Amino acid sequence: MLRLPEAHRGLFKKPFGTLYESIGELLARLEGRAVYAVGDVVTHNLLAAGVVPDIAIIDGYTMRTPCNRSPLLRARRLTAKNPPGTITDELADAIDTAVRNPPGVIFVEGEEDLAVIPLVLAAPIGTAVLYGQPGEGVVLRLVDASAKQEAASMLNCFVRE
Secondary structure, three states: OEEOOHHHHHHHOOOOOEEEOOHHHHHHHHOOOOEEEEOHHHHHHHHHOOOOOOEEEEOOEEOOEEOOOOOOOOOEEEEEEEOOOEEOHHHHHHHHHHHHOOOEEEEEEEOOHHHHHHHHHHOOOOOEEEEEEOOOEEEEEEOOHHHHHHHHHHHOOOEEO
16 A cells, blocks of 8 residues: 655645546536546546536545545446555555446445546546535646656655555
């Protein structure tokens, strides 16, 4: 398992992509792309806007409080344990499995906040990855070589346990 040390947590507060106030502002950028969503609220809002994500990673919570808007997607369901502040091998394996054979919903026991990093690394070029930026909106990262390079450098902040 990879753990993000407390000293590096501040580096992960800034958006890893373009910040939008709402899903509606970025819908045009999703056309013709695979869409991967991290977070219950982002996934719910995509579904409400008529966009069914190819992959959704959810945990049943939003900002550490139960989220009663967990989406009921009709896709293959995978589960993974992932404690807060970590990226477990189990989560990375579930992401790889879902990316190889979408659609899929990954239910995380623990926290899915850092899943965007291995998701960008596993996603094909051109994929739209979305996740919530607490209190600010939704972040869109279009996967390209630069996104993969940035995600790989973010992983260097983690320690293997």
